[in-house]
Amino acid sequence: MALIELLESFRHAESTLARDRFYALLGFAADSHNGAFQPNYTSSLGEVVCRIAQAFVAQGKIMLLLSRSGLAANSEHNMARFPSWIPNWTVPKSSSLWGSSSHRGVGFAASWKAKSLVNCFSSDDRVTVHGHSVDTVTLVTVAGCTSEKLGEYLSHIDDIMNKFKSAKYVVKDELKWTVPTAGTQYPQTTSDMNTKMHTLYKALWQILDFENSFNVDSRSREASGNYKRALFECLEGWRFFVTKHGYAGIGPAVTQEGDIVVVFAGYAVSFTT
Secondary structure, three states, X not given: OOHHHHHHHOOXXXXXXXXXXXXXXXXXXXXXXXXXXXXOOOOOHHHHHHHHHHHHXXXXXXXXHHHOOOHHHHHOOOOOOOOOOOOOOOOOOOOOHHXXXXXXXXXXXXXXXXXXXXXXXXXXXXXXXXXXXXXXXXXXXXXOOOOOOHHHHHHHHHHXXXXXXXXXXXXXXXXXXXXXXXXXXXXXXXXXXXXXXXXXXXXXXXXXXXXXXXXXXXXHHHHHHHHHHHHHOOOOOOEEEEEXXXXXXXXXXXXXXXXXXXXXXOOOOOXXX
């Protein structure tokens, strides 16, 4: 595996020195010969991380970096001293939407270009990525997709879609259960890949209906658990939104009204910024 893939796979591992999270994996990395990855204990941690990240950009892996990074992801864990396009590999993080899609019966193809177009400026640690702004977020759920706020989250989605006017969709109700799971056909951790997601969604609503939840049978409880797994496998904390041009989507917890929906060249899913 390449070093960037190992860093994602071993996010659970710890080290006394933060930079040793990189160096300890070099013996397993297929690209360990890269000079930018060689151990350096004289430069600052920031310089070391930027040097390694710039090498990933040179390898053509800018989209893998961007899909795991962001201002909130860095600042929440005291990583604000690094550029926002560099992921914080020192903390655990669930898999990304694109990274887990191949295991969930769904494929994405947002970009019409096969390769990313990027410029990396080593002098001031900036990167420029080419793409197109395609829409604007106009309304976002108050609650995110969390176990504590799940009922509130799904209820707000229900309210939004009942009032949502769009010529883009023939059956709007389908968006209530398909969009929150990013079109997932089945959860990653299930032996039953034939049950429709709508069935799982309805079973979850039965559980969330506290007045009647005591009458729910074990099969429905299992079905509701499958829908929750589909939600939480890589979308925990995410929020549901609708856009100016009449589309519905989901984005990270920091998504807010006024965000621009952007499609970068060479990447299969869009970004909000």
